[in-house]
Amino acid sequence: MLAAVLPKEVKLFFQEGNSDKVYYARIVPAGANVYDVVVQWGRRGSTLSQGKKAVKVSMEKAQSTLDRLVKEKTNKGYEAMSAQVKPAEVAPPMGEGSGSKAGAVRKRVGRTAQLLNPVEAHEVERLLCDDAVLAQQKLDGNRVLCHVEDGEVLPTNRSGQKTNVAAQVLEGLIHLPPGTVVDGEVVGSVYWLFDVLQVNGRDVTGRPCLERFSLLAEELEPGLSEPVRVLESALTTRQKRGLYERLQQSGAEGIVFKRKDAPYTPGRPSSGGTQLKCKFVSSADVVLVENAGNAYRMQVFDGEKAFDVGKVFSGTTNETRALIDAALGRGERLVAEVRYLYATADSQLFQPIFVRVREDKQEKECVRAQLKSTNREVVDGDGE
Numbered sequence: 001m002l003a004a005v006l007p008k009e010v011k012l013f014f015q016e017g018n019s020d021k022v023y024y025a026r027i028v029p030a031g032a033n034v035y036d037v038v039v040q041w042g043r044r045g046s047t048l049s050q051g052k053k054a055v056k057v058s059m060e061k062a063q064s065t066l067d068r069l070v071k072e073k074t075n076k077g078y079e080a081m082s083a084q085v086k087p088a089e090v091a092p093p094m095g096e097g098s099g100s101k102a103g104a105v106r107k108r109v110g111r112t113a114q115l116l117n118p119v120e121a122h123e124v125e126r127l128l129c130d131d132a133v134l135a136q137q138k139l140d141g142n143r144v145l146c147h148v149e150d151g152e153v154l155p156t157n158r159s160g161q162k163t164n165v166a167a168q169v170l171e172g173l174i175h176l177p178p179g180t181v182v183d184g185e186v187v188g189s190v191y192w193l194f195d196v197l198q199v200n201g202r203d204v205t206g207r208p209c210l211e212r213f214s215l216l217a218e219e220l221e222p223g224l225s226e227p228v229r230v231l232e233s234a235l236t237t238r239q240k241r242g243l244y245e246r247l248q249q250s251g252a253e254g255i256v257f258k259r260k261d262a263p264y265t266p267g268r269p270s271s272g273g274t275q276l277k278c279k280f281v282s283s284a285d286v287v288l289v290e291n292a293g294n295a296y297r298m299q300v301f302d303g304e305k306a307f308d309v310g311k312v313f314s315g316t317t318n319e320t321r322a323l324i325d326a327a328l329g330r331g332e333r334l335v336a337e338v339r340y341l342y343a344t345a346d347s348q349l350f351q352p353i354f355v356r357v358r359e360d361k362q363e364k365e366c367v368r369a370q371l372k373s374t375n376r377e378v379v380d381g382d383g384e
Helices: 059-075 121-129 167-171 209-223 237-250 318-329
Strands: 009-016 019-031 034-043 049-057 133-138 142-149 152-156 180-187 190-199 228-230 254-259 275-279 282-291 296-302 305-312 334-340 353-357
Touching (some): 009 059, 019 059, 034 059, 049 059, 121 275, 133 209, 133 237, 142 167, 282 305, 318 334
Parallel strands (some): 190 228
Antiparallel strands (some): 133 254, 142 152, 180 190, 282 296, 296 305, 334 353
């Protein structure tokens, strides 16, 4: 007689800088010879969020899902808890914790980026009128910091890890003074610069944002060549309002606000901060058809034909996930409202966020025509 298969559980943690979080995954019985993979995650010591990565699958499938989750998390720097390895009482500083133990792929070789917190649409008017704040377009590209030294350019991602960019971008920076570090985003084939951390070996992160932008636009810009450009900054209320209107009219992703007197501070504040972003979001009604393991698969209709438009997980809670899973388990499909930035050319929703279940909506009301695309190009300037 074969021994019964016992439920399996993995406990992981990540500690470094301001991060002190855990991730638990376990296989639990969900019926005769079927299993769920249940996960919990959140800040260590707080109430954890909970969801399912697999629902009523075979033990083989459940084990495969569990193994994949562990691999994904350990590649990001998570460590498995054991009798010998346990979280520290206080997370170690940046460069000395979990993220720095994830192997060569995770090694930090450059400066880390300053990150933005979101701001609600109703706060935009105040920021447009605030003379202490400048504005820039919110780009939809890949964040890259470039370090110029000894005739070479080292590109890194927002975490300071080496990344890859087109050779033409590196060539466009090669004439900058050695010891210069710039920050920007690659959108299509163009590298748009919007900040500078170091010039000719001099650290300028402590200088005001407006002064750093002047260094970038006046002192460094003449040394740039295509496809590297400096992103427009709107300084006055009139310029900011004009930029905001052009961005909305063109279908851009959003707008960024930065305090003119603020230093460059790596990382993301727990809330607020001196750099804020407002994304121009849309909403849509979609049909939730399946728990796809890591999120809920969404569909809309074009006539009688159903189209997949991606998967959503962000915005759900323990309660809403339990409600959705129960309905799907009964063979029901739910209509839900989601917010998203834009729909891609093949109707995939970018950065969808669950809002609520719509009991007042029918499936056939979830039509493809409601989806809105966006313009990823940088909007032309129109300053005073």
